[in-house]
Amino acid sequence: MVVMRIDLHAHSTESDGTDSPAGLISAAVRAGLDVVALTDHDTTAGWAEAAKAVPPGLTLVPGAELSTVSADPVTGRQISVHLLAYLFDPASSALVLEQSRLREERRTRLRRMAEKMAADGLPVDPDDVMDRLPPDAAGGRPHLAQALMRAGLVESVSHAFDSYLAKGSGYYVGREDTPIELAIDMIAAAGGVTVIAHPFARSRGAVIRPETLAGLAARGLTGVEIDHPDHDAPTRAELRGLAAELGLLVTGSSDYHGTNKPTKIGAETTDPVVYEELVSRATGSSVVVG
Ligand code: AMP
Ligand code: FE
Ligand code: FE
Ligand code: ZN
Numbered sequence: 001m002v003v004m005r006i007d008l009h010a011h012s013t014e015s016d017g018t019d020s021p022a023g024l025i026s027a028a029v030r031a032g033l034d035v036v037a038l039t040d041h042d043t044t045a046g047w048a049e050a051a052k053a054v055p056p057g058l059t060l061v062p063g064a065e066l067s068t069v070s071a072d073p074v075t076g077r078q079i080s081v082h083l084l085a086y087l088f089d090p091a092s093s094a095l096v097l098e099q100s101r102l103r104e105e106r107r108t109r110l111r112r113m114a115e116k117m118a119a120d121g122l123p124v125d126p127d128d129v130m131d132r133l134p135p136d137a138a139g140g141r142p143h144l145a146q147a148l149m150r151a152g153l154v155e156s157v158s159h160a161f162d163s164y165l166a167k168g169s170g171y172y173v174g175r176e177d178t179p180i181e182l183a184i185d186m187i188a189a190a191g192g193v194t195v196i197a198h199p200f201a202r203s204r205g206a207v208i209r210p211e212t213l214a215g216l217a218a219r220g221l222t223g224v225e226i227d228h229p230d231h232d233a234p235t236r237a238e239l240r241g242l243a244a245e246l247g248l249l250v251t252g253s254s255d256y257h258g259t260n261k262p263t264k265i266g267a268e269t270t271d272p273v274v275y276e277e278l279v280s281r282a283t284g285s286s287v288v289v290g
Helices: 022-029 047-053 093-119 126-131 140-152 157-165 180-189 210-219 235-246 270-280
Strands: 035-041 059-071 077-085 193-196 223-227 249-253
Touching: 022 035, 022 047, 035 077, 047 210, 059 093, 059 180, 077 180, 093 126, 093 140, 093 180, 093 223, 140 157, 157 223, 157 270, 180 193, 180 210, 193 270, 210 235, 235 249
Parallel strands: 035 059, 193 223, 223 249
Antiparallel strands: 059 077, 077 193
């Protein structure tokens, strides 16, 4: 039997990964993957370069990871939720507008964080941080982590998060993310499918409640990413039960970020049956078969 290896969550230099879109395709080939999804934060800018680089034997799933928020039904607090979207029409005007708004906001916020660091005497040059970002890329805190590493202040991206970039740090600046209901509706209208990335990754902060997940499933959410490096075994078991109850598809993926994170591409994978189901439900764009 041929075993298909499918990784549906990976980042390039168009957001906070360190491989170019074409480099990401090469990494997928080297890892022996059959299918890889490109899911940069809030952008589809890498799709064309990645598609051109797909060799025979590999399939590319075009996607994105949308920055969204969900209001907690009890506390009213805004919970950050990453929403993976696949095979939507990248020219959908509502989506194009919202994603460019978010990228602009990401740039402003990145510069403000760099300015706060510089004002505090850290050897970080806001102009240099912004100049290094590709013109249409989604900037994020990992870009600041790189600047802190170049300055010799930290040894790794995760150390930079612990010491300088976490929400509680004095340098943190927030962002106005998309309400998740709106994001699910926009992707559905653009013919795509949606999967909540690492829904119960509690080390990242507050997470959504099971009742919220039920509401989103009723609204048209397609699936949840369960096999993810930020979910431990009990969390995976808990989520599997919920997904079965709610009729949600279940995926597994590495969330590869190149050298910005220790996880290797293909470290977690998705069942081929689930992959086929995702593809069959989407109408907005096609997979790229090499
Ligand atoms: P931002 O998009 O600016 O809010 O930054 C969040 C991004 O930083 C996530 O998409 C992750 O890729 C990355 N990240 C968050 N926490 C860590 C960490 N502890 N170590 C490495 N990368 C992290
Ligand atoms: Fe990221
Ligand atoms: Fe994420
Ligand atoms: Zn991701």
